[in-house]
Amino acid sequence: MRPPLSRRQFLAASAAAALAGPARAAESKKLVLIAGTPSHPPGMHEFNAGVQLLAGCLKGFPGLETSVNLNGWPRDETVFNGAAGILIYADGGPGHPAIQGGRLALLGGLVAKGVGLMCAHYGVEVPKDKGGQEFQDWIGGYYEDKWSCNPIWKPEYKEFPKHPVANGVKPFVAEDEWYFNMRFRPDMKGVTGILTAVPPDKVRDGPYVYPKGPYKHIQEAKGRPEHMMWAADRADGGRGVGFTGGHFHTNWQNDNLRKAVLNALVWICKLDVPADGVESKVTDDDIRQNLDPKPGKK
Numbered sequence: 001m002r003p004p005l006s007r008r009q010f011l012a013a014s015a016a017a018a019l020a021g022p023a024r025a026a027e028s029k030k031l032v033l034i035a036g037t038p039s040h041p042p043g044m045h046e047f048n049a050g051v052q053l054l055a056g057c058l059k060g061f062p063g064l065e066t067s068v069n070l071n072g073w074p075r076d077e078t079v080f081n082g083a084a085g086i087l088i089y090a091d092g093g094p095g096h097p098a099i100q101g102g103r104l105a106l107l108g109g110l111v112a113k114g115v116g117l118m119c120a121h122y123g124v125e126v127p128k129d130k131g132g133q134e135f136q137d138w139i140g141g142y143y144e145d146k147w148s149c150n151p152i153w154k155p156e157y158k159e160f161p162k163h164p165v166a167n168g169v170k171p172f173v174a175e176d177e178w179y180f181n182m183r184f185r186p187d188m189k190g191v192t193g194i195l196t197a198v199p200p201d202k203v204r205d206g207p208y209v210y211p212k213g214p215y216k217h218i219q220e221a222k223g224r225p226e227h228m229m230w231a232a233d234r235a236d237g238g239r240g241v242g243f244t245g246g247h248f249h250t251n252w253q254n255d256n257l258r259k260a261v262l263n264a265l266v267w268i269c270k271l272d273v274p275a276d277g278v279e280s281k282v283t284d285d286d287i288r289q290n291l292d293p294k295p296g297k298k
């Protein structure tokens with residue numbers, strides 16, 4: 001039997017416990033999820049519903065906490081304090097939320113400190129002369145207007161690299177607006193294709209979603225495998241991921257597609273991805289939650 005604690009011992013034990021609490025919390029990694037504003041008909045570019053669904057799937061993942069930010073760039077940029085990883089799932093191009101004002105500089109500072117970055121769907125597109133160089137450096141490549149293309153097609157993903165982001169991902173097929181022919185780093189330095197498939201010739205021949213194309217350089221590459229998702233390592237240890245799917249919201253019900261994305265979110269935070277990948281379930285009810293209001297309705 002232990003003797004009762006003296007008052008001094010009791011106070012010392014309480015202080016130690018108080019210290020242990022916040023210290024434990026600080027050990028968990030913070031993933032900041034940013035959803036873009038609505039732009040498409042229902043079921044497409046459901047960024048708000050998408051990030052909430054992904055955050056729900058990651059709930060309870062050991063050592064990870066999420067910060068969900070809806071309807072555009074966080075109004076309070078202190079959400080980035082202490083971030084381990086950032087996801088931007090939003091419309092891109094000249095209106096990309098990451099290139100407005102001083103945000104490229106803000107993100108550059110975070111990336112230099114080792115914060116991981118993942119961009120999804122239209123969020124992988126930035127103008128060549130505004131963000132292109134940075135995205136290539138940060139996530140390994142970007143969608144370059146008229147160089148990359150954006151057809152809706154149904155790749156067959158049959159083989160995966162030995163990479164944590166591919167852990168537990170089994171062969172699958174999914175129709176989406178899978179962009180390809182990104183402007184990757186020269187020689188793919190530090191870039192690993194995660195979701196790779198050969199587009200059928202008719203996909204290269206177009207039409208693409210916008211502009212309709214076809215582009216000669218895309219048609220001339222018939223038979224070449226393309227990377228629709230990739231993971232990038234930086235020389236300083238930083239991590240980035242690009243994922244070009246994510247047009248159709250219902251694809252989040254595809255267990256293998258979702259697993260690759262969840263694995264990537266864990267990986268950019270420099271957490272270990274389980275050998276079988278991140279496990280999650282998305283029901284028919286889950287997929288109907290948090291959808292953007294239909295145009296014309298309040």
Ligand SMILES: [Zn+2]
Pocket residue numbers: 045121122177246247
């Ligand atoms: Zn789209």
